[in-house]
Amino acid sequence: MTEFNYEVEVDVRFRDLDSMGHVNNAVYATYFEHARTLYMDDVFGDRPEEINVALVNLNIDFKRQVRFGESVTVxxxxxxxxxxxxxxxxxxxxxxxxxxxxxTILVAIDDEGNSRSMPESVREGIREYEGL
Incomplete structure (x- = not known):
């Protein structure tokens, strides 16, 4: 498993389940979003809407079912x-x-939805936190 500097605990809710009794595949994107938003707030120093970013790519590979009553670490x-x-x-x-x-891939956008450079404060926060 990969080592991550940032982790979030999430309780699996009943509403996360599908008719087969395991967490629905689409809910994993919500788990990613929850962790990403907290990460951005803590590491970027801004919330996604404050720096105006758009999600342009999402990939998920499933390894194991998750069921109600379990908690997950993202x-x-x-x-x-x-x-x-x-x-x-x-x-x-x-x-x-x-x-x-x-x-996921996030792209900084301007008010018209065109890509723009990521704010330097965000870039610096990431470099410092991740060692990039």
Whole structure:
């Protein structure tokens, strides 16, 4: 398993389940979003809406079912820092078992929705926290 500097605990809610009794695949994106938002607030120093970023790519690989009553740990970190984009990787675990991995790409955008350079304060926060 990957080592992440930033981790978030999430309790599995009944509403997260599908008709098969395990966490629905789409909910993993919500777990990623929750961890990403807290990470951005703590590491970037700003919330996503304050720096105006858009999610442009999402990948999830499922390894194990997660069921009601379990809690998950979501690890998140920035692995690539471009001029206008940030690639983040995720890992969802239940205890020591890997449940899913994934990645997202965020792009800084202007008020018209065009890409722009990521604010230097954000870039510096990421470099300092991740050692990039």
């Amino acid at each position: 690890g998140v970190g920035v692995t690539e820092l471009g001029d206008s984009s940030v690639t983040m990787e995720y890992e969802v675990r239940t205890g020591d078992e890997l449940a899913a991995t994934g990645s």
